[in-house]
Amino acid sequence: MGLGECLIGAAEARNVARVLRHQSLFRYYGVGTRPSLGYVRRLEQQFARLHRVKYALGVSSGTAALEVALGALGVGPGDEVILPVWSWVSCFTAIVRMGAKPVLAEIDDSLSLDPAEIDRLTTPATRGILVVHYQGVAADMDPILQHARRHKLWVLEDCAESLGASYHGRLVGTLGKIASYSFQQRKVISSGEGGMVVTADGRLYERAVRMSDIGLYRDEHRAARPSEVVSFAGGNYRLGEMAGAVACAQLARVRPMIRHLRRLRAIMQQKVGQIPGLVWRRVPDPKGDLGFDSYFFLPTHAQALALKERALARGVGLAPHTGTYCQFAREYCQSGATHAPQFSPFAGISPWPAAGYREQDFPRTTDLVGRMVSVPLGALFTAADAAHVGRVIREELPPLLA
Ligand SMILES: *Cc1c(COP(=O)(O)O)cnc(C)c1O
Secondary structure, three states, X not given: OOOHHHHOOHHHHHHHHHHHHHOOOOOOOOOOOOOOOOHHHHHHHHHHHHHOOOEEEEEOOHHHHHHHHHHHXXXXXXXXXXXXXXXXXXXXXXXXXXXXEEEEEOEOOOOOEOOOHHHHHOOOOEEEEEEEOHHHOOOOHHHHHHHHHHOOOEEEEEOOOOOOOEEOOEEOOOOOXXXXXXXXXXXXXXXOOOEEEEEOOHHHHHHHHHHHEOOOOOHHHHXXXXXXXXXXXXXXXXXXXXXXXXXXXXXXXXXXXHHHHHHHHHHHHHHHOOXXXXXXXXXXXXXXXXXXXXXXXXXXXXXXXXXXXXXXXXXXXXXXXXXXXXXHHOHHHHHOOOOOHHHOOOOOOOOOOOOOOOHHXXXXXXXXXHOEEEEXXXXXXXXXXXXXXXXXXXXXXXXXXX
Protein backbone atom coordinates (compact mmCIF):
# COMPACT_ATOMS: atom_id res chain seq x y z
CA MET A 1 0.00 0.00 0.00
CA GLY A 2 3.05 2.26 -0.04
CA LEU A 3 3.97 5.04 -2.45
CA GLY A 4 7.49 5.91 -3.71
CA GLU A 5 9.08 3.51 -1.21
CA CYS A 6 7.63 0.57 -3.18
CA LEU A 7 9.22 1.77 -6.41
CA ILE A 8 12.81 1.93 -5.16
CA GLY A 9 14.79 0.11 -7.82
CA ALA A 10 17.68 0.18 -10.25
CA ALA A 11 17.91 3.96 -10.66
CA GLU A 12 18.17 4.53 -6.90
CA ALA A 13 20.75 1.73 -6.58
CA ARG A 14 22.84 3.11 -9.44
CA ASN A 15 22.92 6.60 -7.94
CA VAL A 16 23.82 5.36 -4.47
CA ALA A 17 26.59 3.13 -5.84
CA ARG A 18 28.07 6.12 -7.69
CA VAL A 19 28.13 8.16 -4.48
CA LEU A 20 29.86 5.34 -2.60
CA ARG A 21 32.38 4.67 -5.35
CA HIS A 22 33.18 8.35 -5.46
CA GLN A 23 33.45 8.48 -1.65
CA SER A 24 31.47 11.72 -1.56
CA LEU A 25 28.76 11.42 1.05
CA PHE A 26 28.71 15.11 1.99
CA ARG A 27 26.94 17.53 -0.31
CA TYR A 28 29.61 20.20 -0.43
CA TYR A 29 32.73 18.06 -1.01
CA GLY A 30 34.18 14.55 -1.14
CA VAL A 31 37.46 13.15 0.13
CA GLY A 32 40.13 15.85 0.34
CA THR A 33 39.35 18.69 -2.01
CA ARG A 34 37.38 16.56 -4.43
CA PRO A 35 33.93 18.00 -5.15
CA SER A 36 30.88 15.86 -4.44
CA LEU A 37 28.84 14.43 -7.31
CA GLY A 38 26.22 17.06 -6.53
CA TYR A 39 23.13 14.89 -6.14
CA VAL A 40 21.62 17.19 -3.53
CA ARG A 41 22.17 20.19 -5.76
CA ARG A 42 20.70 18.32 -8.72
CA LEU A 43 17.68 17.37 -6.61
CA GLU A 44 17.20 21.02 -5.65
CA GLN A 45 17.42 22.11 -9.28
CA GLN A 46 14.94 19.48 -10.42
CA PHE A 47 12.62 20.32 -7.56
CA ALA A 48 12.74 24.03 -8.38
CA ARG A 49 12.12 23.34 -12.06
CA LEU A 50 9.20 21.03 -11.34
CA HIS A 51 7.64 23.67 -9.12
CA ARG A 52 8.59 26.61 -11.34
CA VAL A 53 9.97 28.37 -8.32
CA LYS A 54 13.33 30.04 -7.93
CA TYR A 55 14.79 28.40 -4.84
CA ALA A 56 14.78 24.92 -3.35
CA LEU A 57 16.96 23.82 -0.43
CA GLY A 58 17.48 20.17 0.52
CA VAL A 59 17.32 19.50 4.28
CA SER A 60 17.51 16.44 6.48
CA SER A 61 13.77 15.85 7.10
CA GLY A 62 10.32 17.35 6.83
CA THR A 63 10.57 18.40 10.46
CA ALA A 64 13.89 20.08 9.71
CA ALA A 65 12.24 21.79 6.74
CA LEU A 66 9.56 23.23 9.03
CA GLU A 67 12.12 24.47 11.57
CA VAL A 68 14.32 25.94 8.84
CA ALA A 69 11.33 27.67 7.22
CA LEU A 70 10.14 29.07 10.55
CA GLY A 71 13.70 30.17 11.33
CA ALA A 72 13.98 31.84 7.93
CA LEU A 73 10.75 33.69 8.66
CA GLY A 74 12.24 34.86 11.96
CA VAL A 75 9.68 33.17 14.20
CA GLY A 76 10.54 33.31 17.90
CA PRO A 77 9.27 33.83 21.44
CA GLY A 78 6.18 36.03 21.65
CA ASP A 79 4.98 35.05 18.18
CA GLU A 80 1.89 33.01 17.41
CA VAL A 81 1.40 30.71 14.42
CA ILE A 82 -2.01 29.32 13.45
CA LEU A 83 -2.16 25.67 12.35
CA PRO A 84 -4.84 23.00 11.98
CA VAL A 85 -5.45 20.90 15.10
CA TRP A 86 -5.59 17.86 12.78
CA SER A 87 -1.96 17.77 11.62
CA TRP A 88 1.30 15.91 11.99
CA VAL A 89 3.37 16.03 15.23
CA SER A 90 6.07 18.29 13.77
CA CYS A 91 3.64 20.99 12.70
CA PHE A 92 3.12 21.75 16.39
CA THR A 93 6.54 20.85 17.75
CA ALA A 94 8.47 22.87 15.14
CA ILE A 95 6.66 26.03 16.26
CA VAL A 96 7.25 25.25 19.93
CA ARG A 97 10.93 24.58 19.28
CA MET A 98 11.26 28.09 17.86
CA GLY A 99 9.83 29.36 21.15
CA ALA A 100 6.59 30.48 19.48
CA LYS A 101 3.04 29.58 20.36
CA PRO A 102 1.09 27.18 18.16
CA VAL A 103 -2.55 28.27 17.93
CA LEU A 104 -4.82 25.39 16.98
CA ALA A 105 -7.61 25.80 14.42
CA GLU A 106 -10.53 23.61 13.38
CA ILE A 107 -10.46 21.83 10.04
CA ASP A 108 -13.42 21.67 7.65
CA ASP A 109 -14.78 18.95 5.38
CA SER A 110 -11.66 19.27 3.18
CA LEU A 111 -9.71 17.91 6.21
CA SER A 112 -7.44 20.96 6.03
CA LEU A 113 -7.54 24.33 7.79
CA ASP A 114 -10.96 25.99 7.87
CA PRO A 115 -10.20 29.44 6.36
CA ALA A 116 -12.78 31.12 8.63
CA GLU A 117 -10.64 30.17 11.64
CA ILE A 118 -8.01 32.72 10.62
CA ASP A 119 -10.30 35.64 11.55
CA ARG A 120 -11.31 33.99 14.83
CA LEU A 121 -7.77 33.20 15.98
CA THR A 122 -5.67 36.15 14.78
CA THR A 123 -4.30 38.34 17.58
CA PRO A 124 -1.69 41.14 17.53
CA ALA A 125 0.95 38.41 18.15
CA THR A 126 -0.01 36.31 15.12
CA ARG A 127 2.78 36.17 12.53
CA GLY A 128 1.58 33.57 10.10
CA ILE A 129 -0.34 30.48 9.16
CA LEU A 130 0.97 26.97 8.74
CA VAL A 131 -1.25 25.28 6.16
CA VAL A 132 -1.09 21.49 5.87
CA HIS A 133 -2.06 20.00 2.53
CA TYR A 134 -3.42 16.87 4.12
CA GLN A 135 -2.82 13.51 2.41
CA GLY A 136 -2.55 14.39 -1.24
CA VAL A 137 -5.14 17.16 -1.41
CA ALA A 138 -4.38 20.90 -1.64
CA ALA A 139 -6.03 22.99 1.07
CA ASP A 140 -8.49 25.64 -0.08
CA MET A 141 -5.78 28.24 -0.69
CA ASP A 142 -7.80 31.10 -2.24
CA PRO A 143 -9.80 31.92 0.90
CA ILE A 144 -6.82 31.07 3.13
CA LEU A 145 -4.57 33.51 1.24
CA GLN A 146 -7.32 36.17 1.24
CA HIS A 147 -7.70 36.00 5.02
CA ALA A 148 -3.93 35.93 5.48
CA ARG A 149 -3.44 39.00 3.29
CA ARG A 150 -6.10 40.91 5.16
CA HIS A 151 -4.29 40.29 8.46
CA LYS A 152 -0.80 40.74 6.92
CA LEU A 153 0.22 37.19 7.78
CA TRP A 154 2.58 34.93 5.85
CA VAL A 155 1.55 31.43 4.82
CA LEU A 156 3.90 28.48 5.24
CA GLU A 157 2.73 25.48 3.21
CA ASP A 158 3.50 22.06 4.68
CA CYS A 159 3.54 19.83 1.60
CA ALA A 160 5.01 16.75 3.33
CA GLU A 161 1.99 14.64 2.35
CA SER A 162 1.19 16.24 -0.99
CA LEU A 163 4.23 16.57 -3.24
CA GLY A 164 2.82 16.93 -6.78
CA ALA A 165 -0.72 17.96 -5.79
CA SER A 166 -1.96 21.18 -7.34
CA TYR A 167 -4.51 23.92 -6.75
CA HIS A 168 -6.04 25.56 -9.83
CA GLY A 169 -3.04 24.64 -11.94
CA ARG A 170 -0.28 25.53 -9.48
CA LEU A 171 1.66 22.95 -7.50
CA VAL A 172 1.33 23.09 -3.74
CA GLY A 173 4.31 24.82 -2.23
CA THR A 174 4.22 27.69 -4.71
CA LEU A 175 1.17 29.51 -3.34
CA GLY A 176 2.42 30.78 0.03
CA LYS A 177 5.59 32.54 1.16
CA ILE A 178 7.63 29.40 1.78
CA ALA A 179 6.98 25.64 1.80
CA SER A 180 8.28 22.42 3.32
CA TYR A 181 8.39 18.80 2.07
CA SER A 182 9.39 15.43 3.51
CA PHE A 183 11.02 12.37 1.92
CA GLN A 184 10.52 10.11 4.92
CA GLN A 185 9.72 6.47 4.18
CA ARG A 186 5.91 6.91 4.11
CA LYS A 187 5.74 10.03 1.98
CA VAL A 188 5.04 10.45 -1.74
CA ILE A 189 8.73 9.89 -2.48
CA SER A 190 11.23 8.46 -0.05
CA SER A 191 14.92 8.63 0.73
CA GLY A 192 14.46 7.27 4.25
CA GLU A 193 14.96 10.73 5.69
CA GLY A 194 15.07 13.98 3.80
CA GLY A 195 13.16 17.14 3.08
CA MET A 196 13.01 20.32 1.05
CA VAL A 197 12.33 24.01 1.59
CA VAL A 198 10.96 25.96 -1.36
CA THR A 199 10.52 29.72 -1.77
CA ALA A 200 10.50 32.41 -4.42
CA ASP A 201 11.95 34.93 -1.96
CA GLY A 202 15.75 35.28 -2.21
CA ARG A 203 16.19 36.74 1.24
CA LEU A 204 14.21 33.92 2.82
CA TYR A 205 16.29 31.46 0.81
CA GLU A 206 19.53 32.84 2.19
CA ARG A 207 18.15 32.79 5.73
CA ALA A 208 16.98 29.20 5.19
CA VAL A 209 20.44 28.18 3.98
CA ARG A 210 22.07 29.83 6.99
CA MET A 211 19.53 28.27 9.36
CA SER A 212 20.27 24.83 7.88
CA ASP A 213 24.08 25.10 7.68
CA ILE A 214 25.41 26.50 10.97
CA GLY A 215 24.99 30.07 9.78
CA LEU A 216 27.05 29.58 6.61
CA TYR A 217 26.19 30.63 3.08
CA ARG A 218 28.66 28.76 0.90
CA ASP A 219 29.84 29.58 -2.63
CA GLU A 220 27.38 27.16 -4.22
CA HIS A 221 24.50 29.25 -2.83
CA ARG A 222 26.20 32.57 -3.44
CA ALA A 223 26.34 31.57 -7.10
CA ALA A 224 22.55 31.24 -7.07
CA ARG A 225 22.12 34.52 -5.23
CA PRO A 226 24.60 36.98 -3.69
CA SER A 227 24.49 37.36 0.08
CA GLU A 228 22.46 40.18 1.63
CA VAL A 229 21.84 38.74 5.10
CA VAL A 230 24.14 38.86 8.12
CA SER A 231 25.17 35.44 9.45
CA PHE A 232 23.34 34.17 12.52
CA ALA A 233 23.52 31.04 14.67
CA GLY A 234 21.99 28.27 12.61
CA GLY A 235 21.70 24.53 13.15
CA ASN A 236 22.81 21.63 10.97
CA TYR A 237 19.86 20.37 8.95
CA ARG A 238 21.86 19.53 5.82
CA LEU A 239 20.84 16.78 3.42
CA GLY A 240 23.52 14.17 2.62
CA GLU A 241 24.43 12.85 -0.82
CA MET A 242 23.19 9.30 -0.17
CA ALA A 243 19.67 10.52 0.52
CA GLY A 244 20.00 13.08 -2.27
CA ALA A 245 20.96 10.34 -4.73
CA VAL A 246 17.91 8.27 -3.78
CA ALA A 247 15.55 11.26 -3.83
CA CYS A 248 16.79 12.29 -7.30
CA ALA A 249 15.77 8.91 -8.69
CA GLN A 250 12.49 8.99 -6.76
CA LEU A 251 11.53 12.43 -8.04
CA ALA A 252 11.51 11.09 -11.59
CA ARG A 253 8.83 8.61 -10.52
CA VAL A 254 6.34 11.17 -9.23
CA ARG A 255 4.41 12.00 -12.39
CA PRO A 256 3.76 8.41 -13.56
CA MET A 257 2.93 7.37 -10.00
CA ILE A 258 0.35 10.17 -9.66
CA ARG A 259 -1.22 9.23 -13.00
CA HIS A 260 -1.49 5.63 -11.82
CA LEU A 261 -2.96 6.56 -8.43
CA ARG A 262 -5.56 8.87 -9.98
CA ARG A 263 -6.63 6.10 -12.33
CA LEU A 264 -6.94 3.67 -9.42
CA ARG A 265 -8.94 6.19 -7.43
CA ALA A 266 -11.40 6.66 -10.32
CA ILE A 267 -11.88 2.88 -10.60
CA MET A 268 -12.38 2.50 -6.84
CA GLN A 269 -14.88 5.36 -6.64
CA GLN A 270 -16.77 4.09 -9.64
CA LYS A 271 -17.18 0.69 -7.94
CA VAL A 272 -18.34 2.32 -4.70
CA GLY A 273 -20.88 4.33 -6.68
CA GLN A 274 -23.58 6.43 -5.03
CA ILE A 275 -24.47 5.30 -1.53
CA PRO A 276 -26.91 7.51 0.41
CA GLY A 277 -25.17 8.52 3.66
CA LEU A 278 -21.65 8.36 2.19
CA VAL A 279 -20.17 11.84 1.63
CA TRP A 280 -16.71 12.13 0.05
CA ARG A 281 -14.14 14.54 1.46
CA ARG A 282 -14.43 17.93 -0.21
CA VAL A 283 -11.49 18.37 -2.58
CA PRO A 284 -11.12 22.13 -3.16
CA ASP A 285 -9.61 21.52 -6.61
CA PRO A 286 -10.73 18.08 -7.82
CA LYS A 287 -8.29 18.27 -10.75
CA GLY A 288 -5.25 18.46 -8.49
CA ASP A 289 -5.36 15.75 -5.84
CA LEU A 290 -3.06 12.73 -5.77
CA GLY A 291 -5.61 10.01 -5.06
CA PHE A 292 -3.60 7.74 -2.75
CA ASP A 293 -5.87 8.33 0.24
CA SER A 294 -9.55 8.96 -0.48
CA TYR A 295 -11.70 9.86 2.50
CA PHE A 296 -15.43 9.77 3.04
CA PHE A 297 -17.68 10.59 5.96
CA LEU A 298 -20.48 8.41 7.32
CA PRO A 299 -23.37 9.66 9.49
CA THR A 300 -21.92 8.24 12.74
CA HIS A 301 -18.63 7.24 14.36
CA ALA A 302 -20.05 3.76 15.10
CA GLN A 303 -20.82 3.19 11.42
CA ALA A 304 -17.30 4.24 10.44
CA LEU A 305 -15.80 1.80 12.95
CA ALA A 306 -18.11 -1.02 11.86
CA LEU A 307 -17.23 -0.54 8.18
CA LYS A 308 -13.49 -0.63 8.93
CA GLU A 309 -13.97 -3.85 10.89
CA ARG A 310 -16.01 -5.56 8.18
CA ALA A 311 -13.64 -4.48 5.40
CA LEU A 312 -10.63 -5.70 7.38
CA ALA A 313 -12.29 -9.09 7.82
CA ARG A 314 -12.31 -9.27 4.03
CA GLY A 315 -8.67 -8.27 3.78
CA VAL A 316 -9.19 -4.59 2.98
CA GLY A 317 -7.52 -2.20 5.44
CA LEU A 318 -9.20 1.20 5.57
CA ALA A 319 -6.52 2.82 7.73
CA PRO A 320 -4.91 5.93 6.21
CA HIS A 321 -1.27 6.22 5.09
CA THR A 322 -0.61 8.58 8.02
CA GLY A 323 -0.66 8.40 11.81
CA THR A 324 -2.16 11.87 12.18
CA TYR A 325 -4.06 12.63 15.40
CA CYS A 326 -5.58 15.76 16.82
CA GLN A 327 -2.77 17.69 18.50
CA PHE A 328 -4.61 17.78 21.84
CA ALA A 329 -4.40 13.97 21.98
CA ARG A 330 -0.58 14.04 22.00
CA GLU A 331 1.51 13.96 25.16
CA TYR A 332 3.63 17.03 24.34
CA CYS A 333 0.44 19.07 24.00
CA GLN A 334 -1.14 17.69 27.15
CA SER A 335 2.06 18.44 29.11
CA GLY A 336 2.87 21.72 27.35
CA ALA A 337 6.49 20.91 28.19
CA THR A 338 9.61 21.98 26.27
CA HIS A 339 13.24 20.88 26.48
CA ALA A 340 13.88 23.77 28.89
CA PRO A 341 10.95 25.14 30.91
CA GLN A 342 11.95 28.78 30.45
CA PHE A 343 11.62 28.27 26.69
CA SER A 344 7.97 27.24 26.84
CA PRO A 345 5.46 29.43 24.97
CA PHE A 346 2.90 28.14 27.50
CA ALA A 347 4.82 29.23 30.62
CA GLY A 348 2.55 30.88 33.15
CA ILE A 349 -0.66 29.68 31.52
CA SER A 350 -2.60 27.85 34.20
CA PRO A 351 -4.40 25.61 34.44
CA TRP A 352 -2.87 23.64 31.59
CA PRO A 353 -4.12 22.39 29.12
CA ALA A 354 -5.81 25.76 28.61
CA ALA A 355 -8.74 26.53 26.33
CA GLY A 356 -7.66 25.96 22.73
CA TYR A 357 -5.61 22.87 23.63
CA ARG A 358 -8.38 20.51 24.78
CA GLU A 359 -10.68 18.13 22.98
CA GLN A 360 -13.83 20.06 23.93
CA ASP A 361 -12.49 23.13 22.11
CA PHE A 362 -12.67 21.38 18.71
CA PRO A 363 -16.16 19.92 18.30
CA ARG A 364 -16.20 20.16 14.51
CA THR A 365 -12.83 18.49 13.97
CA THR A 366 -13.60 15.76 16.51
CA ASP A 367 -16.90 15.05 14.79
CA LEU A 368 -15.37 14.96 11.30
CA VAL A 369 -12.44 12.68 12.10
CA GLY A 370 -14.67 10.37 14.12
CA ARG A 371 -16.98 9.80 11.16
CA MET A 372 -14.33 9.50 8.47
CA VAL A 373 -13.06 6.45 6.66
CA SER A 374 -9.95 6.47 4.50
CA VAL A 375 -9.48 4.34 1.41
CA PRO A 376 -5.74 3.96 0.85
CA LEU A 377 -4.39 2.93 -2.54
CA GLY A 378 -0.76 2.10 -3.20
CA ALA A 379 1.73 2.58 -6.00
CA LEU A 380 1.80 -1.17 -6.67
CA PHE A 381 -1.97 -1.66 -6.67
CA THR A 382 -3.47 -2.90 -9.91
CA ALA A 383 -6.78 -1.83 -11.42
CA ALA A 384 -8.21 -5.13 -10.14
CA ASP A 385 -7.03 -4.32 -6.59
CA ALA A 386 -8.69 -0.91 -6.71
CA ALA A 387 -11.88 -2.44 -8.06
CA HIS A 388 -11.85 -5.03 -5.26
CA VAL A 389 -11.49 -2.34 -2.58
CA GLY A 390 -14.40 -0.42 -4.12
CA ARG A 391 -16.57 -3.55 -4.34
CA VAL A 392 -15.98 -4.45 -0.69
CA ILE A 393 -17.19 -1.00 0.37
CA ARG A 394 -20.14 -1.25 -2.02
CA GLU A 395 -21.15 -4.58 -0.47
CA GLU A 396 -20.43 -3.94 3.21
CA LEU A 397 -21.62 -0.37 3.67
CA PRO A 398 -25.33 -0.22 2.72
CA PRO A 399 -26.49 -2.75 5.39
CA LEU A 400 -24.64 -0.67 8.04
CA LEU A 401 -26.52 2.46 7.01
CA ALA A 402 -29.94 0.83 6.85
C1 LIG B 1 5.71 13.57 7.81
C2 LIG B 1 5.30 14.97 8.02
C3 LIG B 1 6.19 15.91 8.55
C4 LIG B 1 7.55 15.55 9.05
O1 LIG B 1 8.38 14.96 8.13
P1 LIG B 1 9.64 14.09 8.64
O2 LIG B 1 10.45 13.92 7.42
O3 LIG B 1 9.08 12.82 9.19
O4 LIG B 1 10.34 14.89 9.69
C5 LIG B 1 5.76 17.22 8.67
N1 LIG B 1 4.51 17.59 8.32
C6 LIG B 1 3.63 16.71 7.82
C7 LIG B 1 2.28 17.20 7.43
C8 LIG B 1 3.97 15.37 7.67
O5 LIG B 1 3.08 14.50 7.21
